Amino acid sequence: FVGKFPQILPVCSEPSHLETARSLNLAVRCTSPHKFRPPPLAPHQYIIMCTTEKILQPSSEGDHISDTTTTSSNSATTQHSSKKPQRTITYKELNSHKSVGDCWISIDGRVYDVSRFHKNHPGGSNVIMEYTGMEAGDVFHMFHAPVISHHLRRFLIGRLETEDGTDGGGEKICAPVIALPGKIKPPKVARHDAGESLECTREYRKLRKELWEEGAFVPSYPYFAFKLVLALSFLIVAVGLMALYPSSTVLKYVVAPALVALTMQQSALVAHDTLHNGVVLPRGKNWKRFLLGQLSGGVLMGVSPEMWLKEHNEHHAFTIRPGGDPQFDYLFLWLMSLAEIPYWKRHLPEKNEFLRAIARGFARVMVRVQHLTVVPLALVIGRYNFLAICWSYAVRHGHWADLISMSLHFAWYSMFVSAFYGSPTEKLLFVVINYALNGVLHIQLLLSHFCGPQFSSEEESALGVFQFQLLTTRNVKSCWWSHWFHGGLELQIEHHLFPMLPRHRLRSIRGRVRAICDKHGIDYVEVGFFEGVYDWLVKHPHEAAKAFAAAEFL
Secondary structure (H helix, E strand, O other), X not given: OOOOOXXXXXXXXXXXXXXXXXXOXXXXXXXXXXXXXXXXXXXXXXXXXXXXXXXXXXXXXXXXXXXXXXXXXXXXXXXXXXXXXXXXXXXXXXXXXEEOOEEEEEEOOEEEEOOOOHHHOOOOHHHHHHOOOOEOHHHHHHXXXXXXXXXXXXXXXXXXXXXXXXXXXXXXXXXXXOOOOOOOXXXXXXOOXXXXXXXXXXXXXXXXXXXXXHOOOOOOHHHHHHHHHHHHHHHHHHHHHHHHOXXXXXXXXXXXXXXXXXXXXXXXXXXXXXXXXXXXXXOOXXXXXXXXXXXXXXXXXXXXXXXXXXXXXXXXXXXXXXXXXXXXXXXXXXXXXXXXXXXXXXXXXXXXXHHHHHHHHHHHHHHHOHHHHHHHHHHHHHXXXXXXXXXXXXXXXXXXXXXXXXXXXXXXXXXXXXXXXXXXXXXXXXXXXXXHHHHHHHHHHHHHHOOOOOOOHHHHXXXXXXXXXXXXXXXXXXXXXXXXXXXXXOOHHHHHHOOOOOHHHHHHHHHHHHHHHHHHOOOOOEEOXXXXXXXXXXXXXXXXXXXXXXXXXX
16 A cells, blocks of 8 residues: 555654645544544545554754654565665865756755756755755755655765864864844854854754644634735725725725725735745645735736745845845845945946946945935835836746736736726826835835845854844834734744744744843844834935945945
């Protein structure tokens, strides 16, 4: 039976293991059902009783899933339990394999050859390539359920040699001393795994493991169904009101644009959660996630889910890294910190001195007034820029599903405007107001990261995932109604630490994250919305502009 259906994997009695197996559509056997009430199974799942058990259990190293197979005469089981001998790989050797055609990556001390896989990675090739030749266990576990480690075995080629303070060749690997705000002081001499070995990183891993065991990553279908229905209801109300009171100026140019903007914003938040694998099970690419992502992101919001998925994964992996984070790359327009200047220099025109002078002059002018332009430009051009990027990406990469869903968005949007607005002036005025209101979503995104400290990949490694995400991310204070409006984006710290955690669980873990921060003297930044808009989108850009004026840009 096991040989005929290799996907069947009976599991032990922990709730997290049951959820993990269900997330992959695996059949489940409860060895101790009295300990908990198993969730209802889908029609295609069954309780399987068989003599040969294969038990998933957490490994002592990180969140790896190891397997133990009981002795059996079953040939299929014997084949699964056989293991190839693993060789020891030094860090120097690992670091030498980081080209497109030859890339190795270490996850929790196990080294994998992903040379042929990275181009087919569902989250995009760039995320993998940024971490080739180094240890990336914590970043990996941010985006993947524990059971995914089980599928890495086909790429496994060895174990990473660990020597305290040295790599495999005995050399010290030094990172620059990092000047950071607050009390954070990373090690002056940082090995490749320095950030991985910090105490706060270990406690972060412990919390992550506890959340999986508690079933915190299991989404609530009724919760997200309500969110999607609520988003659609704003559009329905707008249509009803416009049909009843077509001549009301306030309704046409204030209420209706706001209701349509709320539909698009709230559906975008559902798409965000869906593509983060926080809404449907099983996780990963499947028809349920595909359809919900296309409906909420493509049809209702009008953006490319594939483009967003690629860029947003990179944003989470190396948040606001100069030249690395595609969602915070404002080349020659806004400067978040002086760490971006070397990146800007590299993108100045080299051959044409006239164009170089124009680019340099434009950057100087824009940065000096950036504290006056961040909010207005985000509101005025944010939506247009986003749509242009989405259509360009979908066309260039041939994502026909995205093109169809975005076309459907354009169709219903055009029908709404044509039905209730007569002259071209009225139609244009509605679009301008509606798109400006959509720009509030861009303000929400900017507020969480803009003008925060920026780090290179070496500095990120020295800090470790936990410290790095705390330094580059901030929360926005909220109450029940503003929490609904922000859609979980106000809890960016928790979201960046646990991207797959469903939105309705974020608030419940704040205290546990904050306890780790308090214990290790790490700043947990939380600001009010309007206070944050002034401090981080006006005051800090002004300070960055002053520093830029004193810097040698050319």
